[in-house]
Amino acid sequence: MSAANIGRARARAGTNIALVKYWGKRDTALNLPAAGSLSLTLAELGTETQVTFFPRTDTQQQDIVLLGGKPVDEKFRTRVSVFLDRVRNRARLDATALVESHNSVPTASGLASSASGFAALAVAASQAAGLRLDDRKLSELARLGSGSAARSICAGLALMSAGQASDGHDAVAAPIVGAEDWPLRLVIAITSSAEKPLSSTVAMIQTEKTSPYYPAWVDSVDADLKAACAAIAARDFHDLGRIAERSCLRMHASALAADPGILFFNSATVAAIDTVRTLRLDGVPVYFTIDAGPHVKALCLAQDADRIEKKLATTPGVLRTMVTGPGPGTELLTTTP
Numbered sequence: 001m002s003a004a005n006i007g008r009a010r011a012r013a014g015t016n017i018a019l020v021k022y023w024g025k026r027d028t029a030l031n032l033p034a035a036g037s038l039s040l041t042l043a044e045l046g047t048e049t050q051v052t053f054f055p056r057t058d059t060q061q062q063d064i065v066l067l068g069g070k071p072v073d074e075k076f077r078t079r080v081s082v083f084l085d086r087v088r089n090r091a092r093l094d095a096t097a098l099v100e101s102h103n104s105v106p107t108a109s110g111l112a113s114s115a116s117g118f119a120a121l122a123v124a125a126s127q128a129a130g131l132r133l134d135d136r137k138l139s140e141l142a143r144l145g146s147g148s149a150a151r152s153i154c155a156g157l158a159l160m161s162a163g164q165a166s167d168g169h170d171a172v173a174a175p176i177v178g179a180e181d182w183p184l185r186l187v188i189a190i191t192s193s194a195e196k197p198l199s200s201t202v203a204m205i206q207t208e209k210t211s212p213y214y215p216a217w218v219d220s221v222d223a224d225l226k227a228a229c230a231a232i233a234a235r236d237f238h239d240l241g242r243i244a245e246r247s248c249l250r251m252h253a254s255a256l257a258a259d260p261g262i263l264f265f266n267s268a269t270v271a272a273i274d275t276v277r278t279l280r281l282d283g284v285p286v287y288f289t290i291d292a293g294p295h296v297k298a299l300c301l302a303q304d305a306d307r308i309e310k311k312l313a314t315t316p317g318v319l320r321t322m323v324t325g326p327g328p329g330t331e332l333l334t335t336t337p
């Protein structure tokens with residue numbers, strides 16, 4: 001593309017891990033969640049994205065999407081283009097885009113690269129298109145790319161509302177006041193290098209349509225959110241951990257009961273769960289959570305992270321471990337003009 005660019009912006013977002021899970025949609029097209037959720041935005045793991053809009057030319061009509069310097073597959077390129085169309089429509093911009101993204105999260109591994117990816121894209125694309133959106137509007141926009149991305153706009157602990165409006169303007173995330181001074185850590189145990197076989201959306205829809213446990217799961221979320229917010233306000237780590245572990249297991253139970261049943265765990269996942277529970281029996285305050293993939297994330301306090309990482313690193317089947325903690329919300333790095 002040789003034509004002068006119309007607008008360019010670069011943004012960064014950290015990924016986030018839900019402590020009270022989002023699993024199920026009240027509207028699939030708008031990614032409206034069936035219930036709220038609560039998450040921790042992470043420091044080191046994230047996505048940096050630059051969006052450049054150019055005038056469309058006869059030879060370059062399609063958006064170009066590069067991840068780690070390489071073109072993404074057509075399915076993902078289309079998903080990004082559909083997202084960009086929403087931004088272009090709002091900005092009344094007829095332009096093609098070059099999207100250059102770099103992940104510090106293994107892509108599609110269950111480590112929520114779509115959360116940081118669409119949060120960074122929402123900030124960079126809206127800025128490059130000349131829109132000036134506040135965090136609430138950015139959260140709403142990011143949600144349209146991926147439900148969990150709405151939470152990555154916020155720093156640290158964030159509460160996502162299910163909302164009630166059919167246009168989704170109230171299905172947004174907001175930071176939980178006062179959580180920044182709590183030294184939480186997540187020790188991540190990577191248990192597979194394969195891409196996940198089933199996307200979160202496909203697995204959610206299969207759960208909604210076929211799992212007899214799905215209504216019970218959705219009904220249980222509000223009480224968990226209330227209890228988790230109370231635990232955060234009281235800085236009660238044990239309570240928060242207990243709620244996070246049960247939310248994770250209930251989410252997976254609803255998916256397991258789908259037809260056909262959805263199982264994200266591998267044998268190393270189960271071994272890592274066992275390590276976390278054994279450490280707890282030994283008096284270490286640590287709780288696990290697991291997303292739509294086989295990796296285990298152990299929630300703990302900063303002073304225990306090294307010890308927990310050592311145990312997880314030597315758990316059979318665990319490929320590698322990393323320690324991360326609360327991170328900032330999305331950051332706009334550069335913008336022109």
Ligand code: PMV
Nearest residue numbers: 018021022147148200291292
């Ligand atoms: O944002 P999605 O569509 O990738 O869904 C995320 C679902 C979970 O990671 C399993 C749970 C969550 O709340 O992040």
